[in-house]
Amino acid sequence: MMAMALVVQQVVPQILPQRLVHLSLVDLIIVGFYFALVLAIGFYLKRQANTSEDYFMAGREMTAWIAGLSFLSANLGALELMGWAGASYQYGILAAHWYWIGAIPAMLFLGLVMMPFYYISKTHSVPGYLKLRFGEPSRALSAVSFAFMTVLMSGINMYAMALVMKVVLGWDINFSIWVSSITVAIYVALGGLRSAIFNEVLQFMLIWAGALLIPILGLIEAGGWRNLQAQVAVRASAQYTHLWSGLGSFQTNPMGIHWTGIVFGLAMCISTGYWTTDFLVVQRILSAKDLRAAKMAPIIGAGFKMFVPLIVILPGLIGIAVLPMKLMGEGAAVATGGHSYNEVLPLLLARYCGPGLLGLGVTALMAGFMSGMAGNVSAFSTVWTYDIYGALLHKTATDEQRVKMGRWSTVVGVIISIGTAYLVMHFKSIMDYVQALFSFFIAPLFGTVLLGMLWKRATRAGGFWGLLSGTLSSIGMYIWVKVDPSALRYVALSPYAKDMAENMYRALWSTLICVIVTVVVSLLTTPTPASELKGLVYGETDIPSEGKMPFYQRPVFWAIVVAVVFVVLNILFW
Amino acid sequence: MHSEGRISIWFFIGISLLGNGLLIFGAGLYQLTHPPAVPVVLYSLHANVWWGALLSLAGAIYCYHFRPGRV
Numbered sequence: 001m002m003a004m005a006l007v008v009q010q011v012v013p014q015i016l017p018q019r020l021v022h023l024s025l026v027d028l029i030i031v032g033f034y035f036a037l038v039l040a041i042g043f044y045l046k047r048q049a050n051t052s053e054d055y056f057m058a059g060r061e062m063t064a065w066i067a068g069l070s071f072l073s074a075n076l077g078a079l080e081l082m083g084w085a086g087a088s089y090q091y092g093i094l095a096a097h098w099y100w101i102g103a104i105p106a107m108l109f110l111g112l113v114m115m116p117f118y119y120i121s122k123t124h125s126v127p128g129y130l131k132l133r134f135g136e137p138s139r140a141l142s143a144v145s146f147a148f149m150t151v152l153m154s155g156i157n158m159y160a161m162a163l164v165m166k167v168v169l170g171w172d173i174n175f176s177i178w179v180s181s182i183t184v185a186i187y188v189a190l191g192g193l194r195s196a197i198f199n200e201v202l203q204f205m206l207i208w209a210g211a212l213l214i215p216i217l218g219l220i221e222a223g224g225w226r227n228l229q230a231q232v233a234v235r236a237s238a239q240y241t242h243l244w245s246g247l248g249s250f251q252t253n254p255m256g257i258h259w260t261g262i263v264f265g266l267a268m269c270i271s272t273g274y275w276t277t278d279f280l281v282v283q284r285i286l287s288a289k290d291l292r293a294a295k296m297a298p299i300i301g302a303g304f305k306m307f308v309p310l311i312v313i314l315p316g317l318i319g320i321a322v323l324p325m326k327l328m329g330e331g332a333a334v335a336t337g338g339h340s341y342n343e344v345l346p347l348l349l350a351r352y353c354g355p356g357l358l359g360l361g362v363t364a365l366m367a368g369f370m371s372g373m374a375g376n377v378s379a380f381s382t383v384w385t386y387d388i389y390g391a392l393l394h395k396t397a398t399d400e401q402r403v404k405m406g407r408w409s410t411v412v413g414v415i416i417s418i419g420t421a422y423l424v425m426h427f428k429s430i431m432d433y434v435q436a437l438f439s440f441f442i443a444p445l446f447g448t449v450l451l452g453m454l455w456k457r458a459t460r461a462g463g464f465w466g467l468l469s470g471t472l473s474s475i476g477m478y479i480w481v482k483v484d485p486s487a488l489r490y491v492a493l494s495p496y497a498k499d500m501a502e503n504m505y506r507a508l509w510s511t512l513i514c515v516i517v518t519v520v521v522s523l524l525t526t527p528t529p530a531s532e533l534k535g536l537v538y539g540e541t542d543i544p545s546e547g548k549m550p551f552y553q554r555p556v557f558w559a560i561v562v563a564v565v566f567v568v569l570n571i572l573f574w
Numbered sequence: 575m576h577s578e579g580r581i582s583i584w585f586f587i588g589i590s591l592l593g594n595g596l597l598i599f600g601a602g603l604y605q606l607t608h609p610p611a612v613p614v615v616l617y618s619l620h621a622n623v624w625w626g627a628l629l630s631l632a633g634a635i636y637c638y639h640f641r642p643g644r645v
Contacts, residue, residue: 024601026597026598026600026601029597030594030597030598033590033593033594033597034590037586037589037590037593041586044581048580066583198583198586201583201587202583202586202587202590205587205590205591206590206594209591209594209629213621213625217615217616217619217621220616220619221615221616350614351614351615352614352615352616352621353614353621353622354601354602354605354610354613354614354617354621354622355601355604355605355622356597356598356599356600356601356602356622356626357598357601357621357622357625359597359598360594360598363594
């Protein structure tokens with residue numbers, strides 16, 4: 001979502017006079033087959049969603065593979081695919097940082113360090129963990145902000161999808177919004193998290209089946225990686241195929257970012273905050289059948305995440321090398337009737353894919369949109385039911401009432417999302433503010449949860465005031481730069497910093513403020529008794545032994561394997 | 575997930591791959607006999623034939639291996 005939030009605004013504003021591709025009958029049958037299958041899964045799983053544990057936690061019986069692929073798929077939306085392919089065309093391989101250093105270390109950290117505390121505490125949600133560790137006020141702050149932002153983001157994504165369908169296929173916006181949202185509402189309301197997870201795994205496979213052919217054929221056309229590099233160097237810059245070598249200065253790379261922003265802002269704050277505390281993705285891991293599966297799931301997700309640039313970043317570079325036209329920014333595209341950066345993936349789809357393959361590619365894009373929407377809605381439903389309805393509105397709710405509330409809140413969440421989609425359609429600037437609002441909560445929340453898990457001395461007051469001050473400082477910095485653009489030199493350390501760089505540094509400062517306030521307030525307040533910290537914090541929690549098993553079955557072994565491949569990839573593309 | 579009495583998620587994935595694979599393979603074969611007026615780039619590789627066959631094969635393996643009722 002974090003990465004998605006950054007690219008939504010790049011994808012959405014495009015308005016083109018004509019569709020990019022035309023679907024044949026076989027393509028339409030493939031799209032229809034997909035819709036029939038996801039609905040069939042929802043109806044089939046309805047009878048397995050009778051208790052709240054079934055409905056909201058998928059019975060806590062998912063294997064590491066299913067939880068891991070679902071964890072990744074909830075993040076792998078079509079905006080992600082199209083937006084980052086466009087970013088790759090615009091910025092080169094630098095965009096891969098959001099898939100490698102901006103994801104892999106965080107996912108491994110979640111699996112090895114943080115997951116045991118989430119899992120042993122048996123919490124149903126991230127706000128639920130905050131309640132156990134820091135009390136009701138912290139939970140309320142986190143739950144209300146998360147629920148509110150999640151449905152709004154879902155609506156924005158829905159609108160973006162409908163607009164992309166209009167641009168790519170010429171479909172009516174209302175038709176796309178209603179068909180996709182009713183489908184998601186039906187299968188999530190019927191089968192709960194289990195249905196969302198099943199469909200996310202299905203969508204993950206479809207995305208790969210539909211998108212992998214583009215880089216394969218693109219590399220064949222370009223004449224292999226070396227020739228592709230040479231053509232990109234001629235048509236753009238040699239720097240476009242290097243990850244790190246241009247990051248010594250703000251001015252020597254196309255993104256206008258310094259390596260400190262990537263390492264400290266992206267890797268240590270934004271990405272770690274997103275992958276370890278955004279309930280949208282963490283919920284998938286909480287459904288794992290045991291602690292080992294819960295630790296393995298993010299590691300499996302990380303293994304696959306490393307290869308997503310094959311279907312996202314590589315097509316952007318292929319677009320630079322083989323497309324006859326020069327792609328441009330949204331404003332220029334609208335003014336001249338040309339193609340924008342974000343159309344690189346549909347353009348390549350139309351270039352290489354004949355009947356059938358085109359339908360599968362379009363289905364992959366739709367599957368990406370719908371998995372993101374289902375992820376938002378199922379996370380909203382859980383946080384609403386457990387952390388708002390059950391905690392604040394109806395504390396004595398029975399299990400049956402919770403399931404009923406879960407189904408209703410799914411439907412209501414979809415309706416609010418549809419309302420947001422129409423609101424954004426008429427007031428596009430709302431989208432920028434909602435995305436910014438969402439980003440305000442992610443980085444400080446990471447500081448609060450991390451200190452809560454690793455530092456016994458952190459108190460309830462420290463956690464609450466740290467979270468609040470981190471969030472408010474992030475909002476303050478955003479407004480400061482909006483009101484006075486010259487403030488960028490202080491917030492992002494350089495007047496040359498671009499939007500992405502500003503986001504990185506704002507996240508870094510808000511996390512630091514959250515941590516400092518939490519530490520200071522904690523040291524000034526009475527420590528929480530050790531008896532109240534059992535199962536919640538390092539040093540007061542007995543982590544169950546994994547027992548005797550061969551080394552190749554241990555999560556730490558696979559984490560090391562993933563880490564080694566990650567380092568090798570960064571060196572290869574330095 | 576493959577509990578007794580339940581259909582595995584991998585079976586659904588097999589159905590999806592098999593169905594899509596057969597449709598793409600069929601469309602590819604049709605194009606071999608009725609070449610399009612405006613072919614896609616690298617049409618000569620007939621990607622929809624071999625990609626469709628590959629998906630069908632993977633789908634058939636998943637369907638067989640994770641078929642309902644198999645312990």
